[in-house]
Amino acid sequence: MSDGSRTSRVRRTSVWLEEPPGPRRRGGRAGGRTTGREGQAEGLDREKVTAAAVRLLDAEGLAGFSMRRLAAELGVTAMSVYWYVDRKDDLLELALDAVEGELAVPEPAGEGADWRVQLRQVAHELRELLRRHPWVTGMLDGFLNIGPCAVAHRLAVGEVLLSAGLDRSRADGALAALFSFVYGHAAVEAGWRSRCRAAGVSAQECSRALRARLGALPEYPEYGAREEDGGERAVRLVEQRDFDVALDCVIAGIEAMAGAAGSAGGDGAAAGGAGAEGAGRTGGGRGVDAAGGATGGTGGTGGQGRDGGEGVGRAEGGDGAEGEGGNGRGAAPGDRAAPVIPPQPGPQDR
Structure with missing residues (x-):
């Protein structure tokens, strides 16, 4: 009430x-x-x-x-x-x-499980569900669809996406992309068939008439050359092919996002490790970052001068910035053409 x-x-x-x-x-x-x-x-x-x-x-x-x-x-x-x-x-x-509730809830990804295979199975099962109950697509714009069966299924699919290497926010977005694709594809299929039934023709007859109409246009000559035998079965095969290709595109996008996320995480860890190593190798020396490069890396390279008390180290693969180990001092990148300045005594040595 x-x-x-x-x-x-x-x-x-x-x-x-x-x-x-x-x-x-x-x-x-x-x-x-x-x-x-x-x-x-x-x-x-x-x-x-x-x-x-x-x-x-x-x-x-x-x-x-x-x-x-x-x-x-x-x-x-x-x-x-x-x-x-x-x-x-x-x-x-x-x-x-x-x-x-007719949908199978995906099992958590186990050892050796392929999340791509699981997502394809989810998409095909959802499509078949929407074919059995075509009225469902007509409800999605007016109802929240937050019942216990729907929520349990989505949470399980979300876990599959997490196993692909996505973080929680990206997994939610990827799930929305997958479901929106399947629902949208099913809605177009249902609308096509409903319109054919209302007109009193089969999907095959409507498809043949469409090809003939497009094939008569100079922009689309290839449509008129297509022949599809097998009646309704041929239409189903074309629909299945188009669905599979589109689904491959969705999964490829998810895979690319997961790969980018994994690469970014690996690069961050590598950068953190390199910085820690540079700081440790520098010891009492200090890195000169005249080029605005990584201080830890530059100082680390020059740190070999620490063993001899004074020495000059050149940053490998950098912009030519010199590192300083102990009391060694490096020239700035703008001085690369000039000879290296010999170490000068510090104030404490005068």
Whole structure:
């Protein structure tokens, strides 16, 4: 029941933000209707009502779904259905999460497991789910899809992405990219087939007409030359090929991001180690960084002068900046053409 408060309004954004599932009404008035235990139909529960809703949605789609039609399927009155849910949207959310429960939850990546294989399996299973229940794609722009089955599945896929070497924020973004691709691809497929059915033609007939139309244009002569035999099977094969190629692109992008993250981490560790080594080798000497280069590296190279008391070391692979070990002093890069200045006595030696 809504009390008009902000908390109540937030809860109404999703049935999953309300109290735990269970029979919704215990008597009294709700939405202008008198309800009570006598309104509960014999042998029904929320799971059975939800399962019936899924069957009706599969058969009629979102446009053909109504609480009255559902009640007729169950052989009860519409009032009996409202014993289990407050409104139609709540039941649609329950149905959405019920079909999400058909997805296999990926196992944690074990020794030798390939996260790429796991992601491909996730994508193909999700696509097949959306083909079995095409009405799901029509719900994603109006419902949060935060039921327990959906959340458990996404968390598991997120762990697969973490095993690829992504950090948490990048793993979340990669998961969004993967799911958005599959949902979007399925939505286009469902829209195409729905339009063909509404026009009374097969997908193969529509595809042939499209190729003929494009092939007649001088910009696309190759379309007219294509021949696809096998009817519906040929259309399915083309759709599968396109899906696989697009999925390869998504996974390649994730792999490139994971590789870049790993490379950046390795470079950072190497730089830290080099700095620590330079600092240790310099000892009592100090590095002269006239070129603005790495002080630790330059001083470390010049540190060989420490053994002899005074000496000059040249930074290897640098900009020619000289390092100083002990009292040895190096010339700045601008003086590279000039001879090296011999060590000068310090104030303490005068």
